[in-house]
Amino acid sequence: METLGQDLETMRRVPLAQDHVDAICAIGGEKFYPAGSIVMDMGEPLDRFVYVVEGEVEVVDPYTDERLLPASLGPTQFMGEIGFLNGATNYLRMRAAVDTRVIEAPRTAMLDLMSRVPELSDHIITVFAARRRKQYELKNSAVKVIGADRNAAVQAVERFLSRNRIPFQSYDMDGRDAETVQVCSLIGHEPAVILGRDTKLDDPTPRKVAQYLGLDLDICSQRTYDLLIVGGGPAGVAAAVYAGSEGIQALVVEDTAVGGQAGTSSRIENYMGFPTGISGTDLTWRGQVQAMKFGTRFVMPRRVESVSRREDGAYCVTLDGDNNGSDELCARAVLVATGVQYRRLPLDHLEELEGAGVFYSATEMEARFCARTDAVVIGGGNSAGQAAMFLSRAAGHVHLVVRGSSLAASMSSYLSQRLEADPRITIHYHSEVTALHGDTWLEAITLKTHQSERRIDTRALFIMIGAAPNTGWLSGLAETDEKGFVLTGAAAGQADDYATTAPGIFAVGDVRAHSVKRVASAVGEGSVVVSRIWQYLDESRRQSP
Template identity: 45%
Template sequence: MVKPVILTVDDDADVLQAVARDLRQQYGDRFRIIRADSGATAIEATQKLKLRNEPVALFLVDQRMPQMSGVEFLEQALQIFPEAKRVLLTAYADTDAAIRAINSTQIDYYLLKPWNPPEEKLFPVLNDLLDDWLASFRPAFDGIRVIGNRWSPQSHDMKDFLARNQIPYQWLDIELSEAAQQLATFANCDRLSLPLVLFSDGSSLIQPSIAQVAEKIGLRTQAEKPFYDLIIVGGGPAGLAAAVYGASEGLHTVMIEREAPGGQAGTSSRIENYLGFPSGLSGNDLARRAVTQARRFGVEILSPQEVTGIRVEDPYRFITLSDGSEISCHALILALGVSWRRLDVPGLDRLTGAGVYYGAAQTEALTCQGEDVYIVGGANSAGQAAMYFSKYARQVTMLVRGESLTKSMSQYLIEQIAETPNITVQPHSSVVEAKGETSLEAIAIDTAGEVKMVPATSLFIFIGAVPRTEWLHGAVECDERGFIFTGAALKTGTSQPSTHRPKGWRLDRDPYLLETNIPGVFAVGDVRHGSVKRVASGVGEGSICVQFVHQYLANVGS
């Protein structure tokens, strides 16, 4: 834990050195002693301490200083650290000013100079004040602080990135928190330049990119080596399972994830039908456990990092990263997962991240306290989100195109939703328009042909998924929607499965069950054509795919 600070201020260098020496001798093991030779210097130091989230326990300040007296300094310092104890050092002639300051500045004590011997005239007073301060002191949050605006897409993206990568952080809304406004002022950050990210080492970044923050907090985005036995593209349940099994069976493995390990499943607020967890677990919890397991077996994880290209030079497979670098491997597993499908409705794109969100967006739940929340979709992800938001929102309304939830949602979720009094399911309904200047203010809902405009500040959308496989086209065979063909479903010029071998396939054997049209390149999980869109299915495919990788590697070059 960071030591609380005792800040002493005096323009007389000899006095300042003496008081700092005495303070360090008596309190240096428990407190950090900082000294300043003027009120202006001390104010600057105090602001920096606030930005670094280091608490000040006590100000020990000389009254008679040029430009800024001790009382004038304390008046400003107390606005920054109002809980700090305040002591004036005065000459005999200044006692009247010190007494007046007890009322005007609420100083706790004044001491006459000289204070020798300190054991009698200094330490007993400070001991009492510091003990009193420590009795009510609660350590500040020791981690990243994000200062932003609730309705800022950039602020939302930063919170979502940190949360999904399981980086502890504290959110401070510039509109609601005086502390946030104060910190932004100290950091010379105006409201148009948010978010402001403050790090525990005292540094800060104004409106940083995700890549800048990732580098700052030590996430790995560059590969350690140019070649691997196995490269896995995608860090959802399928990719994580493949990474665990590949590395545990001796393959030098790297996993590359575009956003955060856990993929789309990592945003699920609650998964209650996953084998072995009778009480359920969150997607974030599952991702955390899997990442820990993968790293224990030596998997190298690059995140956030994006793959932009693929090429083959037998017996090697090469991938290109977003920075233009290449790494190669013998075997490649595509576990790209899917992204939420966008709702093509007037106003939504402009307000995405400012009241309109795709996915569970757990980072926004607390900000919805006591508000009405609308959820579009009727599958499990929408149901899990509805249950999660019901803990915070006044009312949760699920807008479902069909007549009920029975065709698209697990029965356990349907029963939970029915038993939750502040969740309403509105069938035959869809959003047809969103309105708002800088944030979502209202949505138009079409219910069985009748359109009604209702006030809304938060809309969460779960309407199916689309693969991000554009960069594979021309190399890896995909269906008309972009899902990757594997095994017996590989096409030969049509969208229908065929029993013939893929065009250009040069091996005597048929493709393995999860193998694409390129030998040694496999696809697993939601991105695979015909896959079952469930977490357990993705984990299963990722696990068994490693067996096909071993079979492929055993025959490479034979």
């Protein structure tokens, strides 16, 4: 399967070309770090590009102050990782191992240089992506998540980090190995999130972690962007790439995690160009990196709650949070790419058990809760089918609960054939789950088939029963159909396929009425719409006095 970057171990090390170094020197300045001094600490913004001229820079374990990785950076190498593109926070402590001389260039000047010199940009991004992959695989991050097995809040943080490809280390509270015991003793054996030795997050939430990691950008309400892309699923990310490459100043606001629904799929097999499949997170992560390279910024986890139109025709959206509406973003055009979200079932205790045995996606993270238990998946669509296939590797047995009498109308035939042939999966037709059992974690469900009822012991239930569009925030500005999907093109009385009834508001992907609900079509629409938005911006610029 494709991954998110090259393997740092086997990658050929190529020094930056001399003319690239000269260009960096021209925008930067020289700095000296005596042996033992910190070049960049955890929690500092990644606001400068650091090129080593002389000496050695090592990564330090923030818990022990010892060298963390055997490899270090020497002359002709540079510091940094992919978060640099988005202005995130540094979460590795970097120290001069010996007296060290570097060139430091401000981040904005460096991004500008990278946009002008594609070979330099490609070189740096390849190394940055490989470093992120290495950090992600090594699992020796300074970000430690403890107790996701016990605590839904900690689990939400873990899901956020995992889906956003942010390296972290996870410890179960009942782990007995020496490292787990040591880390748990740092926080008094309570579920928690810790960042380095000194920072423990009380009442952890994805937003607090994002703030620390610099993902939840400081919102500058003074500025009016060209384009606000609401939603960072495949459609929004594709639009972000094309907007950046067309020189449109765009910002993506994402409520949960870049990747959207696709980010919850561990294997997308029908996206062109990946014959052995690719996980949705890796696919959209690549798009995000590409978009950031072109200068598009991402802010998350922030939810757009409402939108209004200013007198000058620009739109302003209000973000969730407790800042009394002061977190407002304005743009001359808005792209609605908010997709759909899973429906819930009207079951008693559902809310208490969400995250505690009841899940709405099936990724590696949830799969680990299926070890030593049967898993139950509800739904007859492709996403339920994929989940059942994927979970069958981890769970004792998988029960797929389907309301109808067949999968033919709702699932791709290659998938239903695999399910029917798999001895680790039982499909229960004409069935529904009518009750959940368990206090702090799901223990069993009641399955009703025709007139009979039976209890299935399970600690993992996956609800995948279709979805409703995320359009509540549109405040009625753009018309929707009776189910809430946004009307575009002819249905909205517009010549343009993706234009809505509101001038300057466009819609793409799953949220759009009559769209094909697939990754490829979402990506295609997100790519194509940008040229229409460019025309709209150009025309409105000409018309403004």
